[in-house]
Amino acid sequence: MLVLTGTSGRLGGGVLQNILQKGLMPPSELVISAFNVDGVPAAAKDAGIIIQHGDYTKPETLLHAFRGADALFLVTYPSVGEERFEHHKAAIDAAKASGIRHVIYTSLSFGGITGEESIAGVMQAHVRSVKYLKASGLIYTIVREASYADIWNIFCGFVQLDASHDDVDFVVPGDGASTWADRDELAEATASIVANWKQYENKSILLSGPRATSISEIATLLQTHTGRQVNVKIVSPEEAIIYHMRNPALPQDGGKFLRNWATWFKAMSLGEASVVDPALEQLLGRKPKGIQEMAEELFVVQQPTGLDTKEFGDYAK
Template identity: 50%
Template sequence: MLVLTGSNGNLGSRVLSSILDLNLIPPSELIISSSNPDHVSSRAKNAGIEIRRGDFTSPESLASSFKGADALFLVSFPSPAVDRWLHHKKAIDAAKASGVKTIIYTSLMFGGETGLQSVAGVQQAHIKTIEYLSQSGLQYIVIREGIYAESWWLYAGYQPKQFSKGDQSALSFVIPNDGPVAWVTWDDLGEGTARILADYQRYVGQTLRLTGPRATTIKDVAKLWERHTGRKAEVRLVGKEEAETYHKFEKKSLPEDAFWVLESWAGWHDGLAQGEAEVVDPLLEKLLGRQPLGIEEMAETLFTPV
């Protein structure tokens, strides 16, 4: 039995859909652990997958939801804060207490070749989690999920996700720094990850890197945006302090109680500038049997006005 967490999220929902679409794992061999079982997709329920309540903030519920499983697909807790690794720790402890033998954990493609050394705050929880996993006595697999092409707007300085037809105003990408990113789509990551889960025993002890086909800077993303919208995009690299000030007080990208997120966001760009997200790995193409989509292939979808 395999327990899936994060099945309502951007990645986890696509992993689940791929498992069902491609008949990769029989529904009878799956359990979904969710903090809100009512929100689990009707398709999962109709397929007959057992759904249990498991909340990262409640270790007792996690242990109960993992009971009887051989393996756990542990999707990282959705927060850029370093202390989210404590939720991962609780989940690992609960899995061990419940008799789970193998954990498949989703890390991130910051940190260059290994992912274990990074200046980006967003990677620190992953590093701590992997260190804890390595000392847990459990078998584990680390899947380093690539940087989402669908999140380009966030890396580019909190840009609009959609654009109105007829709007000819320019965009200003005010960011701390820039660097190459091997952007990849949610759909391709979901399918690639699902294929790993279907044959996870083959990968025990390995760190797997799922990336797009090439690395593209944020400046290059701005050029793609200009090409597809006919509008201008100015890219301003202003350093961490000025970028934080701009997004806090001038653009007001987030409310004051979320300023800590902006401080984390600014640190991502230090990692990009040091080449932490530029690694391109052929594994995802091998898993899919086709080249994964990068941001160039997604440009029409991402930048077409509505």
């Protein structure tokens, strides 16, 4: 029996969708643990999957949701705050107490080859969670997901491609590179790992895009595909934070999220997110898409709909 978490999100929901559509596992071998059971995709209910209420702040609900399972697919909690690690710790503790033997955990591609050390703020809870999981005595599988190509604009200075401006400014504290990948392809590959979890005992898998692409290279692609002038302005972290606090694309939080965001660029400049690995291609059975291959769908001028910051939780609300 395998417990799935995060199925109301795009990554976890994509994993569930791939498992069901491809018949990777019988629905009878799945349980879904969710804080909001009403938000679980209808496909899970239609397939007859058991759905349990699981709240990271109430360990007794996790114990009930996890009981009788062999493995847990732990999708990272959407936040860059301290609560992210605390919620992961609660899930790992509950897994061990309920008799689960194997935890499949989703991390990020920051941290170079191993992913176990990083200066990126967004990676700190992952580093702590992986160390805690490995020290727990449970069997682990770490799935390190590349940066999602569809949130390129968060990295590039909170850009929104609306019809009111001809020029686009990237005001950022660095020009590092990341191995951007298609979130749906990451979900597809992750589903294969989850469905075959016994083959990945005590392994860490890096799912990278096909190449590392820098902020300035994204600017060139954007300029080519939209015909707009794109100005890349590399400034100090302090200047970038002040600029985006004065020109807010995000609701104000006293600069907390921006200070975390600024650390990503130092990490990228050190090559933390630029390691290319063949695992994603091997799992997909085809070449994965990167920023270049997705440019037509990513660089679309539209009415501002707000930035997709769901992955970063309360820091970016």
